[in-house]
Amino acid sequence: MEHRECEIVQDLLPLYLDKVCSPASAALVEAHLADCGECRALRGAMEQRNPVPQKNWEGTDLFQTLRRRALALFAALAVMGGCFCLNTGGAWEGGPAGAGHFAVTLAYLLFWGLFTVQARRYRTLTAIAFWLSLLTFVSAAAGLWWRLTSSGGFLAALLAAPSAVPFYGLRWRLDWTAMYAVAAALSLGWLFYAGRQRRKLRNQPEGR
Numbered sequence: 001m002e003h004r005e006c007e008i009v010q011d012l013l014p015l016y017l018d019k020v021c022s023p024a025s026a027a028l029v030e031a032h033l034a035d036c037g038e039c040r041a042l043r044g045a046m047e048q049r050n051p052v053p054q055k056n057w058e059g060t061d062l063f064q065t066l067r068r069r070a071l072a073l074f075a076a077l078a079v080m081g082g083c084f085c086l087n088t089g090g091a092w093e094g095g096p097a098g099a100g101h102f103a104v105t106l107a108y109l110l111f112w113g114l115f116t117v118q119a120r121r122y123r124t125l126t127a128i129a130f131w132l133s134l135l136t137f138v139s140a141a142a143g144l145w146w147r148l149t150s151s152g153g154f155l156a157a158l159l160a161a162p163s164a165v166p167f168y169g170l171r172w173r174l175d176w177t178a179m180y181a182v183a184a185a186l187s188l189g190w191l192f193y194a195g196r197q198r199r200k201l202r203n204q205p206e207g208r
């Protein structure tokens, strides 16, 4: 076996094991592995270091087909709509939230967490997650500013609304200031993750 081919296959192995290389590359790797004990041993070692990537929910791809991506966008709109219907009244009145609001907030956070991780291979979906996380962060920061300084007036209140409604469930246990602080921290983490995925996708020559 030519050693040059081993080097190529060993470069491709991580992509092959993550199932993110092209079918042509996968075929090349498989053909080589059938003949080369050294590379087979390396694959075995890599698999042990990185076990069961397929069973990990990050390793699955919920959005693989166009129809599923359309469904994901529909679900996103439904989750947003549902969350705003259920939480807006409470947030508007401003009192403490009930356990039901908390459940809505939790479902909202879980949905967007899952959506963002699963969206990481798709430019459009990642862009949606990125812009929504940016909006949420700016909104939560404006809310926090508003609570801490009592300044900003109507504009700050308006800016705070897009985070006040989805995060309102946290008012089950927290006051407004703490709620905005938690919302700002969570959305900043979200923003970093989505931003990093977006840059990664941009640096790839081929987009979806």
Ligand SMILES: [Zn+2]
Binding pocket: 001, 005, 006, 007, 009, 032, 036, 037, 038, 039
């Ligand atoms: Zn080899």
